[in-house]
Each structure stands twice: as C-alpha cells, then as structure tokens.
Amino acid sequence: MSAGIRLEGVGKEFPSRGGAAPFAALAGVDLDVAAGEFVALVGPSGCGKSTLLDLVGGFTRPTSGSITVGGRPITGPGLDRGLVFQQYALLPWRTALANVELGLEATRLPRRQRRAVAREYLELVGLTGAEDRYPHQLSGGMRQRVAIARSLAFDPEVLLMDEPFAALDAQTRETLQGELLRIWDRTGKTVVFITHGIDEAVLLGQRVAVMTARPGRITAVLDVPLPMHRRQGDVRSDPEFARLRHQVWELLQEEAPPVAADAPAERPAEPLREVVGVG
Numbered sequence: 001m002s003a004g005i006r007l008e009g010v011g012k013e014f015p016s017r018g019g020a021a022p023f024a025a026l027a028g029v030d031l032d033v034a035a036g037e038f039v040a041l042v043g044p045s046g047c048g049k050s051t052l053l054d055l056v057g058g059f060t061r062p063t064s065g066s067i068t069v070g071g072r073p074i075t076g077p078g079l080d081r082g083l084v085f086q087q088y089a090l091l092p093w094r095t096a097l098a099n100v101e102l103g104l105e106a107t108r109l110p111r112r113q114r115r116a117v118a119r120e121y122l123e124l125v126g127l128t129g130a131e132d133r134y135p136h137q138l139s140g141g142m143r144q145r146v147a148i149a150r151s152l153a154f155d156p157e158v159l160l161m162d163e164p165f166a167a168l169d170a171q172t173r174e175t176l177q178g179e180l181l182r183i184w185d186r187t188g189k190t191v192v193f194i195t196h197g198i199d200e201a202v203l204l205g206q207r208v209a210v211m212t213a214r215p216g217r218i219t220a221v222l223d224v225p226l227p228m229h230r231r232q233g234d235v236r237s238d239p240e241f242a243r244l245r246h247q248v249w250e251l252l253q254e255e256a257p258p259v260a261a262d263a264p265a266e267r268p269a270e271p272l273r274e275v276v277g278v279g
C-alpha cells in the first residue's frame, strides 16, 4: 500500500542562543506528493532538505503549517513511513538478515514469519546468499541495500530517503539508482528522495522539487517526462535528460551558489534517527 503526502504552509524555526530571534530553517513549504509517486528534492547544502524529511518522519514538529500522510496528521514517527539515510545505520552485531528483521520487530508478526519476510526483502534488493554476513563483511553498496530492505520490510506506505547514495562510489551509486527504480516500480511505494545531485534528481524523480535556502522553501516543481525504460542505461546522453538537468541547474543558480552535478554530501550523524532506523 502507498499513501500521498501533503505539506501545507510548513515552517520550521530553531531557537537561537542568547535571546536572538529564532532561526527560520523552512518557511511556507507547500508540496503534494501523490500516492505511489517518486519525488526528488534537490537543493543546496543547508537549505532545509533534511529538516523537511525529519518533519515528515515525525522526528520534529513544524512551527507552522500542517503535514499529512494518507490524510492523517503526523504526530510522531510511525510504521507508515520507512526511512533510509546516508549512513547505513545497521547494527554491527547483527547479520544482514537480523538487521532487516529489526524493522519488523515493532510489528506483531511472529518470529518465524519475520524471518521469512526479511529473506524476501533481502532477495528484493539482490542480497540472497548474504543473509548471514555481518555489516563489516558487506560493501557500502550492500549495506545500503540491507538498509533499504529493512525500511521496506514492514511495508510502509511511504519511503523517505535522505541522500542514501551520497557516501557510495560513482559506479555503486549508479547501480543502486537503477535498483531503486526497479524496486519502486515493483512495490509502488511513494518515495521522497533527497539529493544534492541534479543528475540523480532528474534520473530518479517523476517530479523534481527545487529548494532554495534562508529560509528553505520550494521554488519550483518540475515534471520529468522520462519513461522508465529511458531511465535505464545511458540516460545521461538523452537530450531530454540534458534539457531537464539544465533547467534544474538554472533554477538553483537563480538564488544559490553553484551545486556540483552529483557531489556527494557529508551530513553529520544524527544518532536518534539512525538507531531508530524506521519511522
């Protein structure tokens, strides 16, 4: 099952020290994501992308506006939302299978069934045969596959992804981008995917929401009319892809310093989210 996400007039302020005025990280953010849609969110560093995802994840509350998932207001984290972060957030003392089972422990499934479901999702992400390996025995790409399997295993309605491929090398990133599209096509989940990379946003998103900073807001939402089969293979040489890519680049140029085409980004670890790992 999948659900739509609606943000209306969302603002987020953080308190400042020493009695200074609060810091406005987001202001007046409106965004509608349809059930089953894949929306990529692109913007320069510090424009509030992760703050926005934290709000949808229910880790923080908006200062103003409203957010609903499937028409329900968000009151905190929940199993209707799966999260995947740049840092894999796997428990090092658990095998790949046990890490995926972790996501299911909050459900009421009996243990044997949890194990079967975890196997099924490891298969979905192409990790059959690696069930008994520990995170240190897996490559970065494989760890991120486990993290994706874990977030999908409890069958959330939406998948929130915060720069999930930023820490991977270019080739692994490309492979996982293709895999993610395949998984999305198969599961029909609603996906919100945050990235610094213009190429990545255009490649993955059915729509690309462009954000600018101070305070963060969405300045444009572009349709990406590239059918699935054109996203596979050497899509970057497709003239339509180049046109869309340039359009996003120009929008980002209008108000912000240049953003590298596919620059990986460092984000500080956020232990609470990472240990929780699920919505």
Ligand SMILES: Nc1ncnc2c1ncn2[C@@H]1O[C@H](COP(=O)(O)OP(=O)(O)OP(=O)(O)O)[C@@H](O)[C@H]1O
Pocket: 014, 015, 023, 025, 043, 044, 045, 046, 047, 048, 049, 050, 051, 052, 196, 265, 266, 267
């Ligand atoms: N808990 C917090 N307290 C105070 N300020 C915060 C907090 N979290 C984020 N900010 C500030 O809000 C702004 C937006 O941060 P956020 O991490 O959402 O941006 P981002 O677009 O995800 O950045 P990046 O692409 O570099 O990860 C930044 O200026 C950041 O310093």
